[in-house]
Amino acid sequence: MTRATRYDPKRFRALTWFDATAAFADGSDSPRNYLERCLEAVDALEPVVQAFAALNRETARAAADASTTRWKDGKPLSPIDGMPVGIKDLLETKDMPTQLGCAAMTGNFPKNDNAAVWALRQAGAVIFGKTVTAELGGNHPGPTTNPFDPSRTPGGSSSGSAAAVAAGFMPAAIGSQVGGSIIRPAAYCGNFALKPSQGGIHRGERQATSMSTHGPHAGSIEDMWQVAIEVASRCGGDPGRAGIQGPMTTPTAAKPDRLILLETDGWARTDADSHAAMDELLESLRSRGVQILRRGDHPLIESLEQALVGAGDLANTITAWENRWTLRNLIDNRGDGVSERIKARVGVVEALSPDDYRQLLWRRENLRAAWRMLAPLADAFFTFSCPGPAPLWPGDVPGQPLAPRPTGDAVFNTPSSLAGAPAVTIPMLAVNGLPVGVQVMGQEGDDARMTAFARWIHLNIDPVAVG
Amino acid sequence: MTRATRYDPKRFRALTWFDATAAFADGSDSPRNYLERCLEAVDALEPVVQAFAALNRETARAAADASTTRWKDGKPLSPIDGMPVGIKDLLETKDMPTQLGCAAMTGNFPKNDNAAVWALRQAGAVIFGKTVTAELGGNHPGPTTNPFDPSRTPGGSSSGSAAAVAAGFMPAAIGSQVGGSIIRPAAYCGNFALKPSQGGIHRGERQATSMSTHGPHAGSIEDMWQVAIEVASRCGGDPGRAGIQGPMTTPTAAKPDRLILLETDGWARTDADSHAAMDELLESLRSRGVQILRRGDHPLIESLEQALVGAGDLANTITAWENRWTLRNLIDNRGDGVSERIKARVGVVEALSPDDYRQLLWRRENLRAAWRMLAPLADAFFTFSCPGPAPLWPGDVPGQPLAPRPTGDAVFNTPSSLAGAPAVTIPMLAVNGLPVGVQVMGQEGDDARMTAFARWIHLNIDPVAVG
Numbered sequence: 059m060t061r062a063t064r065y066d067p068k069r070f071r072a073l074t075w076f077d078a079t080a081a082f083a084d085g086s087d088s089p090r091n092y093l094e095r096c097l098e099a100v101d102a103l104e105p106v107v108q109a110f111a112a113l114n115r116e117t118a119r120a121a122a123d124a125s126t127t128r129w130k131d132g133k134p135l136s137p138i139d140g141m142p143v144g145i146k147d148l149l150e151t152k153d154m155p156t157q158l159g160c161a162a163m164t165g166n167f168p169k170n171d172n173a174a175v176w177a178l179r180q181a182g183a184v185i186f187g188k189t190v191t192a193e194l195g196g197n198h199p200g201p202t203t204n205p206f207d208p209s210r211t212p213g214g215s216s217s218g219s220a221a222a223v224a225a226g227f228m229p230a231a232i233g234s235q236v237g238g239s240i241i242r243p244a245a246y247c248g249n250f251a252l253k254p255s256q257g258g259i260h261r262g263e264r265q266a267t268s269m270s271t272h273g274p275h276a277g278s279i280e281d282m283w284q285v286a287i288e289v290a291s292r293c294g295g296d297p298g299r300a301g302i303q304g305p306m307t308t309p310t311a312a313k314p315d316r317l318i319l320l321e322t323d324g325w326a327r328t329d330a331d332s333h334a335a336m337d338e339l340l341e342s343l344r345s346r347g348v349q350i351l352r353r354g355d356h357p358l359i360e361s362l363e364q365a366l367v368g369a370g371d372l373a374n375t376i377t378a379w380e381n382r383w384t385l386r387n388l389i390d391n392r393g394d395g396v397s398e399r400i401k402a403r404v405g406v407v408e409a410l411s412p413d414d415y416r417q418l419l420w421r422r423e424n425l426r427a428a429w430r431m432l433a434p435l436a437d438a439f440f441t442f443s444c445p446g447p448a449p450l451w452p453g454d455v456p457g458q459p460l461a462p463r464p465t466g467d468a469v470f471n472t473p474s475s476l477a478g479a480p481a482v483t484i485p486m487l488a489v490n491g492l493p494v495g496v497q498v499m500g501q502e503g504d505d506a507r508m509t510a511f512a513r514w515i516h517l518n519i520d521p522v523a524v525g
Numbered sequence: 526m527t528r529a530t531r532y533d534p535k536r537f538r539a540l541t542w543f544d545a546t547a548a549f550a551d552g553s554d555s556p557r558n559y560l561e562r563c564l565e566a567v568d569a570l571e572p573v574v575q576a577f578a579a580l581n582r583e584t585a586r587a588a589a590d591a592s593t594t595r596w597k598d599g600k601p602l603s604p605i606d607g608m609p610v611g612i613k614d615l616l617e618t619k620d621m622p623t624q625l626g627c628a629a630m631t632g633n634f635p636k637n638d639n640a641a642v643w644a645l646r647q648a649g650a651v652i653f654g655k656t657v658t659a660e661l662g663g664n665h666p667g668p669t670t671n672p673f674d675p676s677r678t679p680g681g682s683s684s685g686s687a688a689a690v691a692a693g694f695m696p697a698a699i700g701s702q703v704g705g706s707i708i709r710p711a712a713y714c715g716n717f718a719l720k721p722s723q724g725g726i727h728r729g730e731r732q733a734t735s736m737s738t739h740g741p742h743a744g745s746i747e748d749m750w751q752v753a754i755e756v757a758s759r760c761g762g763d764p765g766r767a768g769i770q771g772p773m774t775t776p777t778a779a780k781p782d783r784l785i786l787l788e789t790d791g792w793a794r795t796d797a798d799s800h801a802a803m804d805e806l807l808e809s810l811r812s813r814g815v816q817i818l819r820r821g822d823h824p825l826i827e828s829l830e831q832a833l834v835g836a837g838d839l840a841n842t843i844t845a846w847e848n849r850w851t852l853r854n855l856i857d858n859r860g861d862g863v864s865e866r867i868k869a870r871v872g873v874v875e876a877l878s879p880d881d882y883r884q885l886l887w888r889r890e891n892l893r894a895a896w897r898m899l900a901p902l903a904d905a906f907f908t909f910s911c912p913g914p915a916p917l918w919p920g921d922v923p924g925q926p927l928a929p930r931p932t933g934d935a936v937f938n939t940p941s942s943l944a945g946a947p948a949v950t951i952p953m954l955a956v957n958g959l960p961v962g963v964q965v966m967g968q969e970g971d972d973a974r975m976t977a978f979a980r981w982i983h984l985n986i987d988p989v990a991v992g
Binding site (some may be wrong): 152168169170171172173176260262263265266267268269290291292293294295297298299300301380383384386387390391412414416417 | 639
């Protein structure tokens, strides 16, 4: 059983929380009832979707009951008090194991709460389950399937978070992105998601790399923002960073006057149907008075496009270098439980020197300079969130070379990761019955502003279905 | 038995490595023999000094034998091939436990190498032992005593690294500093030490805080620099940072033309004898043509001094906030093994909000701005490394309030920590028969430059003994 045979953005109704809480105060509904409906969806769909690495029904029910009492008493801890939230299985949770999608980490159960998990509990959220991650946040996939077609990937590495929201298991889930791990799976699964500015949400124990972030997937932009701000207002940003700030309710929809359309290396890798859908969307934006600027329109846009050539390799190599000791230790100690994909990556990066790494950082600085200098020219960057719908994933074939991108292509995601920039993906396109997201990206610190633009686009522009 | 009843900087001879290796090639000495001499010193003095949290004689001997062969073959891996190096027990080592000076971490043995430890092994160094740290790098002391007076603290939190070098157990050891944990213990123990620029040496698994660094203690400035550059040239800086760069041998001594004498909150807390010694040292510097600028001489120096008022509280609160989830998880899980000092600190910081933290970051930015703006005015900042000699430490008295600073006062160390600036401490003073260090501090990235100035001062200015 799957949720839908074809995704139709005009008819698809994601699970939402923000419009459910009014009934909690008058007792016509409750967080416990809400949770039970989620569990019913899990019972029906999880055998195919396989979004969970761990699920703790009884602690979730106890937390939902406590929340029910608070709402009845008129004293919810926050607007997300009682919200069932999934946690990507890279982040530590004190009441469930943290196994990082990696066989070598089987049974790992540090009984700690990541800073964001701590903040969610402080806000009253129900920590519902651990959602499947691709191995160690890389691209070696777990068992999760795409809720709109089980023969396809849900994307990665936040595979379970994206699929759980799309399957209606929960209104929001925490993902994380180093290269493309929040925005891409969300886009393949028809979710909203925020990849925060670098440092926007405290990463707790996960500080190892210079461009990873934690951020929410959600069925609505309201829930997406509410989760982000409830977390950030409690645990703040990364060490040394101010972190996400902004209104304590969803930012008011704001019309962008000018958007810079970024092609990146992804433009040429995107199928004709998706391009046709994007063309129609851009036309629709123009008809509402939004000016679309692109590489021919301004030399600095061209400069940024050129700085973005090879962005995927650049991002992957920087991160692989930063993870090399962690991965080397893991391989040396428990190599049997580490995939060949990870081993191959470590082998490549161990040939690099600190001077090679410094060169990569300098390329990233170059790119950031062009990104920043374009701030005055337009309100935001705009492009696909993924190069077409989620690809088929039949699994690796024993004896054959490993498939290069089993969780899809992060080509449209590495630019904002490299820039340290906030990105919001919006489910605006359907291509051959599958979701394809589009994203707005801003300058560091523009998280609330990008949410406001995304909200305007979603409210004012009709989604486009092609194929 | 202790190393010396009185410290005399003119007569004290620290253990050195750089001048020992010539004999390794011709076979008149060897890394194995060097190690055995170190082990003899350990056998004689360790019962009182108590510098080690773990010591692995057999793996050290095997590593020294391998190095002996490489030197004989004329193929040492680096100038520090065979050097016995101690590792502060906060950093993971694959062949010894990592217990962080904390009862709650007893038996912790992750069998991983920290990035700096990995780099040291690549350079051929002998990982000799884990050196005692104050609990979790804070100020709750371990058992280590000051090699020049066992009734006094060796300083902290790099207590064991500082004492082991001073006791002649090893020519160099790795320490770490968040507030004052490299420079202060080194100064109390008569060592040279480098607190690198923030991000200067990859911290491996220890990325939790925005102003901690790993750096070497050594008996000579040559060994101090060599360890720093051998490590940094292999593992580089922290994620996103260029890290320490510079010559692959000790920077040439460079005369500073102008030094800014920083008083900080420490000036008023320093005893008269130490001030007398400093006055004599400053006179000696002036007599060699070094101009000393201070707060009355330039308004921006006064601005920096004012920005440094309360620097200790500022640094401690920033770090405590950044560590709050880690510490809260530890206390919740294994509270019996955590000191009351740590618990009290977490209690205070848990009352702070992300907005409070943002205010602290803004104060730090203010201070950094003044620090940077003074760069053109002089070659370096200069001051005490500690407010007088190591204080007596008789231990906490049951039933009495906890002593506030059992490992001494970091008042002269938090400025460079907050500024993210490199600092080199030089053993230039003896006060009442105990070492007192002075330090040069520069701008971020000035690690080699500060080493060059420190080397000039040590070569050209006589040490001063008072009392």
